[in-house]
Amino acid sequence: MKRPLILVTNDDGIKAGGLRYLISQVRELGDVLVVASRHSNSGQGHSITVRTPLRCDLVHEEEGYREYVSNGTPVDCVKLGEQIVLKGEKPDIIVSGVNHGSNASVNIVYSGTMAAVIEGCIGGVPSIGFSLNTYAEDANFEACGSFIKEISSKVLEEGLPAGVCLNVNFPVVPKEKIKGVKVCRQANARWVEQYEERTDPRQRDYYWLTGYFEKLEENEKTDQWAIENDYIAVVPIHYDMTAHQSIEKIKSWNLNGYGL
Amino acid sequence: MKRPLILVTNDDGIKAGGLRYLISQVRELGDVLVVASRHSNSGQGHSITVRTPLRCDLVHEEEGYREYVSNGTPVDCVKLGEQIVLKGEKPDIIVSGVNHGSNASVNIVYSGTMAAVIEGCIGGVPSIGFSLNTYAEDANFEACGSFIKEISSKVLEEGLPAGVCLNVNFPVVPKEKIKGVKVCRQANARWVEQYEERTDPRQRDYYWLTGYFEKLEENEKTDQWAIENDYIAVVPIHYDMTAHQSIEKIKSWNLNGYGL
Numbered sequence: 001m002k003r004p005l006i007l008v009t010n011d012d013g014i015k016a017g018g019l020r021y022l023i024s025q026v027r028e029l030g031d032v033l034v035v036a037s038r039h040s041n042s043g044q045g046h047s048i049t050v051r052t053p054l055r056c057d058l059v060h061e062e063e064g065y066r067e068y069v070s071n072g073t074p075v076d077c078v079k080l081g082e083q084i085v086l087k088g089e090k091p092d093i094i095v096s097g098v099n100h101g102s103n104a105s106v107n108i109v110y111s112g113t114m115a116a117v118i119e120g121c122i123g124g125v126p127s128i129g130f131s132l133n134t135y136a137e138d139a140n141f142e143a144c145g146s147f148i149k150e151i152s153s154k155v156l157e158e159g160l161p162a163g164v165c166l167n168v169n170f171p172v173v174p175k176e177k178i179k180g181v182k183v184c185r186q187a188n189a190r191w192v193e194q195y196e197e198r199t200d201p202r203q204r205d206y207y208w209l210t211g212y213f214e215k216l217e218e219n220e221k222t223d224q225w226a227i228e229n230d231y232i233a234v235v236p237i238h239y240d241m242t243a244h245q246s247i248e249k250i251k252s253w254n255l256n257g258y259g260l
Numbered sequence: 261m262k263r264p265l266i267l268v269t270n271d272d273g274i275k276a277g278g279l280r281y282l283i284s285q286v287r288e289l290g291d292v293l294v295v296a297s298r299h300s301n302s303g304q305g306h307s308i309t310v311r312t313p314l315r316c317d318l319v320h321e322e323e324g325y326r327e328y329v330s331n332g333t334p335v336d337c338v339k340l341g342e343q344i345v346l347k348g349e350k351p352d353i354i355v356s357g358v359n360h361g362s363n364a365s366v367n368i369v370y371s372g373t374m375a376a377v378i379e380g381c382i383g384g385v386p387s388i389g390f391s392l393n394t395y396a397e398d399a400n401f402e403a404c405g406s407f408i409k410e411i412s413s414k415v416l417e418e419g420l421p422a423g424v425c426l427n428v429n430f431p432v433v434p435k436e437k438i439k440g441v442k443v444c445r446q447a448n449a450r451w452v453e454q455y456e457e458r459t460d461p462r463q464r465d466y467y468w469l470t471g472y473f474e475k476l477e478e479n480e481k482t483d484q485w486a487i488e489n490d491y492i493a494v495v496p497i498h499y500d501m502t503a504h505q506s507i508e509k510i511k512s513w514n515l516n517g518y519g520l
Contacts (some may be wrong), residue, residue: 013285023494025278040311042306042310043307043308043309043310044304044305045304045305045306045307045335045375046305046370047303047304047305047307048303048305048308048469049303049469050302050303050368050469053299053458053466053467053468054455054466054467054468055464055465055466055467056465056467057464075305076271076439076469079453079455079469080455080467082453083453083454083455084455084457097276106382106499109378109382109499109501110308113459115305118369119391120452122366122369126455148495150515151515154513154515158513160506161503161509163448163503164503166507166510181515183510183511183515184507185500185504185505185507186301186500186501187500188423188500190382190383190438191382192305193339193342193343194343195314195339195340195343195344197344198313204315204317205312205315206313206314206315207314207315207316207340207344208313208314209295209309209310209314209336209339211358234510235502236502236503236506236507236509236510237501237502237503238501238502238503238506239366239369239501240445240446241368241369241426241497241498241499241501242445242446242450242495242497242498243414243421243423243496243497243498244445245421246420246421246424246496246498247368247443247445247496249421249496250426250443250494250496251443253386253414254411255411255414255416255441255494
């Protein structure tokens with residue numbers, strides 16, 4: 001039986017520990033193609049490169065394994081993997097991560113790791129993002145391994161509904177402390193900015209983005225609650241951003257003809 | 261009565277004709293604060309600047325009007341406008357655009373213009389993105405004016421439901437050809453990549469992103485149909501990306517305990 005083809009990417013860059021760990025796990029499931037950015041693209045959202053040329057260079061190849069490095073974003077890496085490396089063939093699955101830092105709740109909006117997953121999903125490939133709830137560069141991903149393999153196997157076996165991908169977030173606890181997997185919804189929260197203001201040697205002001213995460217709800221049905229309570233959070237995600245429940249409300253404004 | 265405070269941004273950069281036109285229109289409605297990127301950030305999605313310092317420099321000021329230029333992305337511009345210029349005060353409304361190019365359908369995922377709108381919405385400010393269905397740099401925005409003012413006025417008056425913003429797309433026809441405003445949903449479509457492959461003077465390959473837009477449905481209830489049929493498309497958007505309809509399906513996999 002033909003081994004599945006697994007495209008792996010991330011947003012922390014090709015050297016990140018989370019990517020190396022994810023590769024080591026999914027290599028047990030099939031042939032692996034890695035296309036990842038040379039540098040970190042954390043916080044780059046669904047950015048694509050349109051004004052500069054892209055590179056996609058083979059850096060390692062062995063039986064059942066190829067690794068390419070790109071100057072592009074995570075979304076570029078998915079596109080390059082499919083169009084340049086695979087010549088338009090689709091992988092059987094795309095996995096992205098393991099992200100150094102949570103992509104639960106509103107973090108998904110800013111995440112390059114999840115943007116790669118959504119890009120895979122737009123292209124019709126079952127796609128999963130994995131993230132660990134710590135920004136530590138030397139984070140230990142050991143507790144994630146069996147879950148990564150089992151969730152990926154399940155998706156390889158069952159597929160995913162059309163237009164749906166998965167956002168999987170891990171709590172930072174040893175495996176024996178993990179209480180289980182919770183399928184949940186995205187929590188309502190936001191980042192509150194607190195720019196650090198500095199002055200450069202030429203006396204011009206500049207700013208560094210900082211801030212804190214503000215939870216706007218506490219609810220057991222959310223991903224944020226799950227990872228804070230030692231569960232693995234699995235959220236099905238789609239890219240239809242329509243607020244369907246508000247269509248009638250806006251229609252009631254009778255904008256049609258208004259101002260014509 | 262105090263005039264409303266309107267924050268204006270875009271992703272085509274501070275010199276773009278669409279931004280200048282939007283400013284000219286909303287100045288009739290209130291005091292205007294512009295914070296926009298020096299250069300184009302088209303296709304930058306919900307990118308934020310975390311690894312380099314940000315600038316936010318006043319370039320023009322007169323009664324009821326201030327204009328700042330930044331090296332950041334559209335999302336950075338919203339954050340800088342609120343935190344640095346307004347010192348944490350919120351504007352009454354955020355408008356973004358007028359984008360040179362459609363942000364209907366899946367384009368919203370890649371759009372810096374709509375990312376700024378979503379960022380405003382996350383922060384609790386009623387926010388609207390305006391886009392015209394042509395990439396032409398010298399596009400004529402005259403047909404959009406009365407609609408921009410009336411939709412913005414309506415939102416200033418009524419507010420928007422919590423967590424909801426608007427994605428407004430204009431067809432490229434003279435005002436008298438516009439058939440009306442349709443409140444609709446995001447169409448299902450995707451971009452199909454076709455990289456242009458070239459070789460540099462050092463004999464290394466590089467790639468330029470190109471591609472075409474592939475519609476995956478034809479439906480009168482969608483934004484794509486609306487702008488192709490001379491209607492203005494208004495789609496209420498939210499940033500809860502949960503595919504709620506798939507939660508039970510994924511739960512039925514019984515991942516809980518699987519692999520423990």
